[in-house]
Amino acid sequence: MSYRLGVALPGARSAAAVLDHDGRVVVAVERETETVGGILDAVLEAARPHGIPASKIDHVMFAVTDLRALAAATGYWRGWPGRLAKVAAVRLGAATTSVPPLALWPPEMRERVVVASTCLSGGAMLDGSDYEPLDIEGMLAFARRISGTVGAVAITGVFSSVTPRHELAAAEVIREEMGASGAILLSHEYGGLGLVERENATILQAALTAPVAEEAAKLLAVVNERGLSRAEVFLARSDGTIATLDNAVTHPLSLLGATDATSVVGAAVLSGERDALVGLTKADGNVRAVCALTDSRPRMTVGHTEVAGVPTGLSVPALVPIHASVEEAIDRAKDAPGDLPLLLVGPGTRAFVNSLSPRIVGTALAGTVRVESPADAEAAAAVGAAAAPVVGEARRIVPLNSPRLEEIRTAVREAARASAMRAGADPAKVGLVWTEEKPLAYLSEPTVVMRVRAGGPPRVGWMAGKAKVAVSARQDAR
Amino acid sequence: MRPLAEVAIERNGPVSVVDIENVPHDAVVVPISMMGAPTVGTEKLPSGREATAALRALERVLGKRATHLAPIEIGGLNSVIPIAAAAETGLPLVDGDAMGRAFPEAHMVLPSLMGVSCTPMVIVDDKGNTMVLDTVDNRWAERLARSVCVEAGCSVFTADTVLSGKQLREGLVAGTLTLAHRLGRAVRLSPEPVATARS
Numbered sequence: 001m002s003y004r005l006g007v008a009l010p011g012a013r014s015a016a017a018v019l020d021h022d023g024r025v026v027v028a029v030e031r032e033t034e035t036v037g038g039i040l041d042a043v044l045e046a047a048r049p050h051g052i053p054a055s056k057i058d059h060v061m062f063a064v065t066d067l068r069a070l071a072a073a074t075g076y077w078r079g080w081p082g083r084l085a086k087v088a089a090v091r092l093g094a095a096t097t098s099v100p101p102l103a104l105w106p107p108e109m110r111e112r113v114v115v116a117s118t119c120l121s122g123g124a125m126l127d128g129s130d131y132e133p134l135d136i137e138g139m140l141a142f143a144r145r146i147s148g149t150v151g152a153v154a155i156t157g158v159f160s161s162v163t164p165r166h167e168l169a170a171a172e173v174i175r176e177e178m179g180a181s182g183a184i185l186l187s188h189e190y191g192g193l194g195l196v197e198r199e200n201a202t203i204l205q206a207a208l209t210a211p212v213a214e215e216a217a218k219l220l221a222v223v224n225e226r227g228l229s230r231a232e233v234f235l236a237r238s239d240g241t242i243a244t245l246d247n248a249v250t251h252p253l254s255l256l257g258a259t260d261a262t263s264v265v266g267a268a269v270l271s272g273e274r275d276a277l278v279g280l281t282k283a284d285g286n287v288r289a290v291c292a293l294t295d296s297r298p299r300m301t302v303g304h305t306e307v308a309g310v311p312t313g314l315s316v317p318a319l320v321p322i323h324a325s326v327e328e329a330i331d332r333a334k335d336a337p338g339d340l341p342l343l344l345v346g347p348g349t350r351a352f353v354n355s356l357s358p359r360i361v362g363t364a365l366a367g368t369v370r371v372e373s374p375a376d377a378e379a380a381a382a383v384g385a386a387a388a389p390v391v392g393e394a395r396r397i398v399p400l401n402s403p404r405l406e407e408i409r410t411a412v413r414e415a416a417r418a419s420a421m422r423a424g425a426d427p428a429k430v431g432l433v434w435t436e437e438k439p440l441a442y443l444s445e446p447t448v449v450m451r452v453r454a455g456g457p458p459r460v461g462w463m464a465g466k467a468k469v470a471v472s473a474r475q476d477a478r
Numbered sequence: 479m480r481p482l483a484e485v486a487i488e489r490n491g492p493v494s495v496v497d498i499e500n501v502p503h504d505a506v507v508v509p510i511s512m513m514g515a516p517t518v519g520t521e522k523l524p525s526g527r528e529a530t531a532a533l534r535a536l537e538r539v540l541g542k543r544a545t546h547l548a549p550i551e552i553g554g555l556n557s558v559i560p561i562a563a564a565a566e567t568g569l570p571l572v573d574g575d576a577m578g579r580a581f582p583e584a585h586m587v588l589p590s591l592m593g594v595s596c597t598p599m600v601i602v603d604d605k606g607n608t609m610v611l612d613t614v615d616n617r618w619a620e621r622l623a624r625s626v627c628v629e630a631g632c633s634v635f636t637a638d639t640v641l642s643g644k645q646l647r648e649g650l651v652a653g654t655l656t657l658a659h660r661l662g663r664a665v666r667l668s669p670e671p672v673a674t675a676r677s
Contacts, residue, residue, distance in 0.1 A: 098526035
C-alpha cells in the first residue's frame with residue numbers, strides 16, 4: 001500500500017492530510033504552525049497508529065501561498081519581493097514602443113529587479129513569418145554590456161507563441177556571451193497572449209527563479225530529514241494542479257494562490273460535489289472569500305493579475321471577497337442563476353457553522369441549496385493538494401485553412417502531453433483533459449487560438465534507483 | 479490597451495476634450511481608430527507614431543489640416559486609441575462617437591447613413607507603410623481595408639470618415655466619451671455601481 005501526503009502552508013496555520021491510493025483521507029490535521037517540520041511531525045505522528053510510516057509515502061504535495069510560507073518555513077527569505085535576482089530584459093519587436101518594456105512597473109520594483117533593458121528588432125507575425133529581422137548585432141552588444149552584472153535574462157518576442165524562433169536565437173547569443181553565469185528565461189515558455197503582460201511575468205519569474213530554487217532545496221532537506229526520502233515532492237499551482245518541485249521552481253509565479261486553489265479542489269474531494277460554491281474561512285470563523293467550483297476545478301480569473309504592482313496575464317482562482325455579507329458574495333460568485341451547495345472549508349469552518357442559526361445549516365442560505373462542512377474541512381487545502389492531478393498545457397495560434405491543420409492539432413496535443421510529463425505526470429496514464437479552439441475576432445481568414453491540457457496522476461517509482469542516489473548525494477554534499 | 483493612452487499622455491501631456499456644441503462649424507474632424515483583431519493589437523503593440531502618420535497622410539490628400547479628432551466607436555479598444563492619438567498629435571478630442579457602441583465593420587457608422595463617405599481612408603501599419611483608399615462606396619472601403627489589414631499583420635491604424643464641425647450633431651452620438659468615463663469610475667469606485675451610474 002502506498003500513500004500521498006498533502007501539506008498546505010497558507011500562513012499562520014498549516015494543514016496536512018494522508019490519502020490512500022484510492023484517494024480516501026486516512027488522517028488529516030490542522031495546526032497553528034508555520035514550519036514545514038512542525039506540520040510534518042504532526043501528521044506523521046497522527047498517521048503512525050494507522051500503520052503508515054514515512055517510508056510508505058510515495059508523494060508529498062506542498063501548497064504554499066505566494067511563496068511566503070515556503071520562505072518563512074525554511075529560512076531567511078522572509079516574503080517576497082525580498083531577495084530577487086538582478087534581471088536584464090530583452091524585447092524583440094522594435095516597432096512596439098507605444099508601451100516600452102517596464103513602462104507599467106512601479107519605479108521601486110523596476111530599480112530593484114531590472115539592471116538593463118532593450119527593445120530590438122525581431123519577433124514574428126501572426127502567420128509565423130518574421131515581424132522584423134532579428135538584430136543579432138544589437139543582441140551581441142547588449143549581451144556584452146550586461147555580462148557579469150545579471151543573474152538572469154528575460155527574453156520576450158512578439159508572437160513567440162506562434163513561433164519562438166527569435167527568442168531561441170537570441171538566447172543562443174546571450175548564452176554564448178554570458179556563459180553559465182545566469183539563467184535565461186523565454187516568454188513563450190510562460191504562455192499567454194498580450195506582449196506587455198507576458199514580458200512582465202517573464203521578468204518577474206527571472207527575478208524569482210534562483211531564490212525560489214534555493215528555498216525549494218531547503219524544503220526538500222526537511223522532507224528527507226523526516227524519513228520521507230522515498231517520496232517525490234510536488235508543489236501545487238494556481239489552478240489546483242501540481243508539478244514536481246524541480247519543474248515548479250522554474251515557473252515560480254505559477255505557485256501564486258495555490259492554497260486557495262487546493263482548498264477549492266479539496267472541498268470537491270471531501271464532499272463529492274463537482275459544482276458548488278466554496279467558502280474559505282479564516283481561523284476566527286469568518287468567511288474571507290467565496291470561489292466557484294466548476295467541474296471539480298476552481299473558477300479562474302481571465303488574467304489581469306497584478307504581482308507586486310506589476311500587471312501580468314496570470315490566472316489565479318477567482319475569489320470573491322466578502323464586502324457586505326456572505327449572501328452577497330455568493331450571489332457574485334455564481335455565473336448562473338441556479339442555487340448551488342455552499343461548502344465551507346479552512347481553519348474556521350466549525351466556528352462559522354456554529355455561528356449560523358441551526359435552521360440554516362443543512363437547509364439553505366440565500367442562493368444555496370444547502371450549507372455543508374464536509375468531514376476534515378479544516379484540512380481541505382492539504383487534501384486538495386494530495387489529490388491533485390499533474391497537468392501540462394500547450395497552445396498555438398493556427399489559421400483554420402492551413403493545409404497542415406491536422407498535423408498541427410496533433411503536434412499541440414503531443415506538446416501538452418509532453419508538458420504534463422515534464423511536470424511529473426505518470427507517462428503510462430497521461431490523457432487529454434481539455435481542448436479549446438477559440439476564434440480570433442475581426443479577421444477575414446478564420447484563425448483560432450488552440451489550447452490543449454493533458455494530465456494524469458503523479459508518476460511513481462521515480463525516487464527509486466538512480467534518482468534516489470542523486471538525492472542522497474545532494475544530502476551528503478550539504 | 480488602456481496603457482496606450484496612459485503612456486501617450488505621460489509622454490505628451492494631457493488631452494483636451496470638447497463638447498460637440500463647442501466645435502466650430504468649419505472644423506475638420508477626423509476619427510482615428512484601429513482596425514483588426516484586438517488580441518493581435520495587444521501582442522503586436524503599436525509604435526506610438528501611427529496616429530500622427532495617418533493624420534498627416536490624410537491631410538495631404540484633403541489639402542487641409544485637421545482641427546479635431548473623434549472616436550469612431552466607443553466600445554472596446556477604439557475608445558482609448560483616439561485618446562492616445564490626441565495626446566500624440568496635440569489636437570482636441572470631440573466628446574462623442576460615430577455609433578454609440580461597438581460594431582464590427584468600418585462602414586457601420588452614423589455618417590454612412592448621412593451619405594458621408596468613409597474615404598479618403600488612410601491605413602498605416604506599425605512599420606510605417608501607408609495607403610490611401612478612394613472607393614466607390616463605404617462597403618468597398620471596409621472590404622479593401624480589411625484585406626490590407628490582414629496582410630499587414632491584422633492590426634493597423636485608420637483615419638477616415640472626415641466630418642465638418644457642422645455635421646457632428648447628426649454624425650456623432652454626443653457625450654459618449656464622458657459617459658464611458660462615468661461608467662468606468664462607478665464600477666471602479668462605487669460599492670453600488672449601477673445606482674451610481676444612473677444618478
